[in-house]
Amino acid sequence: LAWLSDAQAGRLLKQLECIVTAISTEPNLPHQEISLLDEAESHMLLHDWTQTEAQNPNTSLHQLFEAQVLQAPDKTALVFENQRLSYRELNERANQLACVIRSRFADAHQKVMPKDTLIGLYFDRGVDMVISILAVLKAGGVYVPISPEYPKPRSKFIFSDTKAAILLSQSQYQNRLEDWLAEQALPTQLLMVDEALSKNALNKNVPSETVFNYNVAPLSGPQDLAYVIYTSGTTGQPKGVMQSHGNVVRLLAATQEEYQFSRDDVWTLFHATTFDFAVWELWGALSHGGTLVVPTGECVVDSQAFAQLCIKENVSVLNQTPAAFSAFAATVIDNDWRLAQLRLVIFGGDALNIESLKPWWKRFGDTLPQLVNMYGITETCVHVTAKKLSADMADNALDIGRPLKDMKAYVLSSSGKPVPVGVPGELYVGGAGLARGYLNQSALSSQRFIESPFATQAEKANSQYDTRLYKTGDLVRWLARPNGAPGHLEYLGRNDFQVKIRGFRIELGEIESALSALPEVRQAVVMTRKQTQEYTSEAQNYLAAYFVSEPDHAVQIDSLMSQLRSQLPAHMLPATLTQLDAVPLTINGKIDRRALPDPEFVDADTYIAPRDELETQLCAIWQGVLGLDQVGIEDNFFQAGGNSISAISLISQVNRHFNVKLSVANLFLQATIKAFSDEVKNHQVQENLLKWLTPKPGSQSHSSQDNSHIAKMFMVHPGGGGCEVYRGLASQLKNDFECIGIDNLNMLSDKRIGSLQKISETYLTAVESLLPKYEAINLVGWSLGGTIALEMAAQLEQRGYKDIYVYLLDTHAGPTIDKDMDPNTLEKINQRQRASMLEQGVSGEYIDSILLSRPYESQIASSDLSQGLEHTQVILLKAGKLGVNEYQYLTDEEAFLSAKFSVPDNNISKLIKAPLKVVLLERYDHQSLLGAGEEIKQAIANNCLIPE
Template identity: 40%
Template sequence: MAILKAGGAYVPLDPNSPAERLNYIINDAHIALCLAQPQCAAALDEAQCQVVNLDGKALLSQDLGLTLVLPEVLLSDPAYVIYTSGSTGAPKGVVQTHRNMARLFASAAEDFSFSNQDTWCLFHSYAFDFSVWEIWGALIHGGKLVIPTHHQTRDTAAFVELCQQHQLSVLNQTPSAFGVFAEHVVAHDISLPALRYVVFGGEALQTQHLQSWCQHPANAQTELINMYGITETTVHVTFAPIARQEIDQIHIGRALADQAVYILDAQLQPVPVGVAGEMYVTGAGLADGYLGREALSAERFIDNPHGVGTDCEKLYKTGDLGRHQRDGRIQFIGRMDDQVQIRGFRIELGEVTHQLSSITHVDSAVVIARQSQGTQVLHAYLKLEHSVDEQQHTQEIERIKREAAAFLPAYMVPEQMTLMQDWPLTVNGKIDKKALPQPGEGVSGSKQVAPSTETECQLRDIWAELLDYDGTRISVNQSFFELGGHSLSLMKLVQRLHQVFNVSVSIKEAIEHAQIDQLAQLLDKKVLDLQLSEINEAELDEVEF
């Protein structure tokens, strides 16, 4: 808010991103001033800009004077620049103006009834454009914005408790995150009477994300809204209320009042109703282009052949496939290229592939997005310059993940990795992606070890269910992540452990005990500790050791 009032444009930098990426963005955007909390400033040592340390006590001790004159801010001035993944291996900055941000909420006012009584939540990273909707949606309407800790956004029970404590009324979620949230709410029969809206965005909404919520009678007052949008079009483009009885027919609705969506063929001509084509967005909300990328801007923001004589002179080429339904609503089909959305973050698979291929001893890499337990995850296949023993696969994968995390943000580091001796090829000599092995195949060279205790057997069955994996092929010394587990399925695992064993296991503990044999030992100890704690002193005196 201070940056905008001072007439500047803000460029959000996620402190969880690698220092190399942060410094690239700082230099690419020519940032002159960076505001950083004390614990984050260290990551910016190499940046060529002035860093202001946001130490509260130090700032309050300064005499700022009373003659400060704020500049006039024009609607055409840049408000923010958010960086998204780039296919060439470097992120690209999307420039949005004050006009675009202001008209987003003016346009949405026709479909929502936000007020100063609403409580919103900044659930997502402020480097993700969904945060623009979360932050300014609350403040523009005079409402309250709750900022959860990183732990609260990852611990479903803690986040639900936060929602209850602050009477959250507007919740914005990627569908994958909501699926876990809904399972917890339904499993514990939790009522959230203050919750008026759940707004979905960031990735494709599917029926399975809503089933448990809509089959539960509680929270019927909550409106479910599906919105399609892109960073280049100022967060949201369409509005689609989802009725509980219609969750088997998910759509993205119609364009907001000041925008339009064309579905065109390769010649930029409209396709018939029911026929798939590429989605193009026009109207208010289109970005000014990519910062310092004139050629790319001209490629993606093209002249509108259907906008002669209107204010809609440009079309944004989304790369998304969609079709018009007979009722005028739009059905989202998917991507046309190698760009995917993982839990709301738009990712160019080419960038991830490029960065992984540059890691020491990696000869080549293939990265795909795989559907896993109701959400998309990144799976990397890697061929090393020199073969390694199968017993060393796990160590090599951990090394590659550590090196990747040094220059890729966490959401772009593939959660699943498989080492390949050779690539399967098509008849044309290209890598046959359809022939790549499934998670858990060929990852570990160790001999399969069957469960030997009741706890291990229970865990094997839980893993088989959560990972949709053949339980007879699960070894107790295999990692949860090797078999296809990811952060969202890990949260489901923690919930299931509490239901089955009646003990609490933290996310950190589950990561540190990622094998069945390790987790079984931890659970047995926790169960024993719980039993001992329930024995009162009188009973304890009668126990013979």
């Protein structure tokens, strides 16, 4: 026994004594009924180490927030990009939306909305998402987050399972959601929050005398549901976990003494609201009066951008999964950055490898920030145990600490008996925090949430005390501590087919069901394997899928992956698919998982070398991230061992190396280097599309005057030129608008576009992150630029935008002059213009780009809009005379002059529903119109007063 400590040897001898005693006194006792615990150890494990302090919350989550509004109304509550809302502003918007929600429900059902009414949330990251969560709770409802990134079948299942009374979303998703709900014949009402909160919206459902700084009367209490979050399910469908207000409130109370959260703290909402870690982040900030910073989707997957955001916003409390923190820590260390205000880094969502933290501790020490490992499950309200970490911990320790002070932990054998210290068993969690159960799955709830056999009579008699236990499926063991201190728990893994991948609990059966349902597949097996990659020193779990195909079915791996991608969220997609002739079985006829072959990430026989320098550089980056010696241009990143976390590392490196802003979504859509290189090229062009014609906010040349809410004006390039032509006009408008030029893609790229719809869509993609949420969208375009601006407005209307203004600088609708021009005449014109521009000092390269783009621009100018404009307000500033050299190449100048100017509205009225407003600039011709800066400025400023 030399390898045992004295304490371990003593415990072992006591266990042997218990066995001998049981055998001698009850020889017929089944062996699984024999207890290895004496009375003293049993009392220690069941009582001394599991004493709890009940929190008994008496308030709801939104009331915690409202208390902070009263204490510090002007304190910054929420930050997203350039938007900053105080507690007062956030509260008022949430109150406004809560009133709309209640009114919508009452109108539809002719009654007051009852407690526990489910309301879906379908949002991208941003202010509207947080406002909606608060509003739903204030209205008395239960929020159900659904990611727009979910595949259609998963979203539709949640719609059907919840039968939500109302679904809140954004206008850009209106058409999609209307179609999906109609397909299921669900009575769910759609409410577009960006429209409901628009400062120009007149909400008929809310009485005009409503003052939104008064909180709506509360309907929900601590025992009522706050949210339902869906997790992976064994049946092939996700399951909804129901959590109450009180469970979250008591979590905040149970952790406050240890971590001292305050109004000075700045948190990030790093995780998606579909992941329960986000519950902790959101309410950890807003219940203590702190500031919640919401990163964009692009920022979350770019460790460099996220680290810079943390520095800029002085983040003090950071919550991360271990894998995400590895990328974050490497970025911070490599750049020698300091996060001066960071005081806490809290890990959750996955097993933590202590070895991976050593570079961080070497750089920053282990006290500031303090690193904390917290273990928890969606069913137990985010966190169950906590452990402060230090640099002197054993490398292999998966110590998850002790239960929070209002939680209980029991380590039980397969027969439900407590096991001794040091012996593995399944973790059962009791005390506060347990979910009400699974939505619409009472049988499963009864299996996983059981009555505690250890509850005392006093606990059973207390109606406020939850006497249930949750069967976690996690294997743990108690660790003894020096000097008789209460023991800690060590995490050992799973005892079922549920796994954790990058913080998400996944039922392997759900993936197997999805794969088996494909027509080409007869049988499927999914398991986890480990692989070490560049972004982390520790081996990471990945999902490996194996399948046997149906006879006479030709199988394409890419096709199977594509079908799975339409059924499963990204975190559940297998990294590899391996075809088998048969699934190996044990002697007992069970699947022999140990006999399944190691997956091959890259097939050497199909290697295709890079064709140019860009692909060569991408191959090098992919090889480093994936930990492979060779990657070809047609090897799929995810089939080569990549996953969503390594994708973050790859995208971060690509963005930094090529100075682009790609997202992980780009990699999912274009997963081979051959396809992905085109994405890089396109984004390099797109990065150059936008030009700030007035100083960019935050730049040194930007005025110190507070104009953070100044309106934006998007200025679309004309034909045969770039957006630089608007610099003079932008200078005139600089006090009223942030002027952003959209440059000529056909002059910047060799992949030119001749479709009006396609080029407008490309430009909208470029400006998407800059589009205002609550103010009007302003577009200006000279000549062809006006045509493109009109189509951009049409596409914005299709996305649900209504508050749009388009200012046309002598744009004409209808056939273009050179549409039917014979090639010889067109070539003469081109030669004349080339000579003229060369005389003016224009470079030959720039002239070539103009002339090469001309045929495409002619196609664009001759195209019809994708739809008429229903809501857009259009102001036409019309040239009043013909220029001396304008159209001098025409054979019938008089006829064209008559046709051009005899139409007072330039044929624009037929394209729009609202009345066209026309300003005739009599002193200016088409070419000199941009010189009318003062008149244009006045027309824009007074657009509502311009005579028709």
